[in-house]
Amino acid sequence: MTSSVKNKYHAQWIGVDLDGTLAYYDHYRGDNHVGAPTPLVSSVRQWVQDGLDVRIFTARKPHPAIRRWCKEHLGKVLPITSTKDSGMIAFLDDRAIGIRHNTGKPYSESNVKDLL
Numbered sequence: 001m002t003s004s005v006k007n008k009y010h011a012q013w014i015g016v017d018l019d020g021t022l023a024y025y026d027h028y029r030g031d032n033h034v035g036a037p038t039p040l041v042s043s044v045r046q047w048v049q050d051g052l053d054v055r056i057f058t059a060r061k062p063h064p065a066i067r068r069w070c071k072e073h074l075g076k077v078l079p080i081t082s083t084k085d086s087g088m089i090a091f092l093d094d095r096a097i098g099i100r101h102n103t104g105k106p107y108s109e110s111n112v113k114d115l116l
C-alpha cells in the first residue's frame with residue numbers, strides 16, 4: 001500500500017510514550033501519579049501548537065491523571081492510545097530501538113548489545 005493510499009484510511013500522527021519519555025519515571029507509584037515533565041515536553045507543545053496530531057502512546061489505562069497531566073504540561077488533553085495503525089508516522093519511546101526500514105537492522109548496534 002502506498003503512503004497516499006494509507007492516508008485515505010488513517011490520518012498521520014506521532015505517538016509519544018509517557019513514562020520515561022515525556023514524564024520522569026523511576027518506578028510505579030500508582031495510577032494517579034505521572035512524573036515531572038522531561039525536556040521533550042517543549043517540543044511536543046510546539047508540535048501541538050503547529051497543528052500536528054500527537055497522541056500519548058502508553059501501556060497505561062487512560063486514567064484521568066494522564067489527561068490532567070496533559071492539560072497542565074502540554075496545554076491540552078491529547079488522545080491516549082495503546083494501539084498503533086498505519087497513520088503513525090513516528091514513535092518516540094525510551095524503550096524502543098530504531099530499526100532501519102526494511103532491513104531488520106538497528107540504527108545503533110550498541111542499543112541492541114545493551115539489552116544482552
Ligand SMILES: [Mg+2]
Pocket residue numbers: 017018019020021093094095
Ligand atoms: Mg516508557
